[in-house]
Amino acid sequence: MLISLMGYSMSINLILILKAILILVLGYFAVKIVSSILENGAKKSKIPELVSEFVIKLFSAILYVFVILLAVGVFGVETGPIILGLSASLGLILGFGLQDTLTNLTSGLWIAVMKxxxxxxxxxxxxxxxxxxxxxxxxxxxxxxxxxxxxxxxxxxxxxxxxxYTRMDLRRVDVAVGVSYGENLDNALSKALELISEHPKVLKDPAPAVVVTGLGESSVDLQLRAWTKTGDYWGVKGDLTKGIYEKYGKEGIEIPFPQMDIHVHKY
Missing domain, CATH: 2.30.30.60 (SH3 type barrels.)
Structure with missing residues (x-):
């Protein structure tokens, strides 16, 4: 069978087709083997995982293109002009249409390196x-x-x-609470610190603290600060939030909330 493709006249027969398929199949598995060898080598080295993944994926894509060109070459097509044409086309595409793609590739490399x-x-x-x-x-x-x-x-x-949020081993838990202006502030601070110190997952070092953070419209604003392991963060935060509400209620320390008084005048 005689066909014309990109200016080339080629006689395609069953043997050539089988050769091309064989090259594609063998090439596919060869790229997989090479990628696997590179992955195993990267795991044994000190190369960051993200860097190795980025490089291996990019290298595999280049190898796949090379395998396809080998398969096309079986039919007598000169791959040199094709490579030059692809390079020129790729340059134009990158210049006009794939700027974002190139930026994403570069950004991915920086993310892999800087981590x-x-x-x-x-x-x-x-x-x-x-x-x-x-x-x-x-x-x-x-x-x-x-x-x-x-x-x-x-x-x-x-x-x-x-x-x-999880890069560091320790995190500080901050819980905000307000007390009425008429309350004994030293007593409120002491009871809050007592609650923190009794929690089994709160660390002694760095030391926990309770500080005054502001004077609100209806309350003196406090903040409970406790250090814990990163994996325990949300559990400790939930415990302290619930615990300070219950402890202040038990101790008779008022936690105020915004109120609105509406006066209705009859004329």
Whole structure:
């Protein structure tokens, strides 16, 4: 069978087709083997995981293109002009249409090298909070607390402030509470500190504290500050929030709340 493709006349027969398929199949498995060898080597080295993943994925993509060109060459097509044509086309595309793609690739590399975040860490990016499930060469995936996967382009990740909640081993728990102006302030501070000190997961060092943070419209504002292990953060925060309400109620210390008085005048 004689066909014309991109200015080339080629005689395609069954043997050539089988050769091309064989090259594609063998090439596919060869790339998989090479990628596996590189992954095993990266795990044994001190190369950051994100860096190794980025490089291996990029290298694999190049190898796949090379395998496809080998398969096309079986039919007598000169791959040199094709490579030059692809290079020229790629340059134009990158210049006019894929600037964002190139930016995402570059940002992904910087994320892999600088490591402001890593897999299984809980972060906030651009107001979105979640656990990192994947950092790819183009985008980063977060899993939110309500089990929703959000994909963020790497250029937005690298270009936004990143708050990493789990990078450090310890975190400080802050719980705000207010007491009425008529209360004994020293007694309120003492009882709050007593509550913190009795919690089994609150650390002794750094020492816990209770401080006055402001004078509100209807209350003296306090803040309970307790250090704990990062994994215990939410449990301790919930315990102290519930505990200070119950303890102040038991001790007769009033926690005021905003009230509005409405006066109705009859004319």
């Amino acid at each position: 402001p975040l890593d897999k299984d860490e809980t972060v906030q990016i651009g107001g979105i909070t979640g656990k990192i499930v994947e950092v790819g060469i183009m985008a980063t995936k977060l899993l939110t607390p309500d089990n929703v996967v959000i994909t963020i382009p790497n250029k937005l990740v690298w270009g936004s402030p990143i708050t990493n």
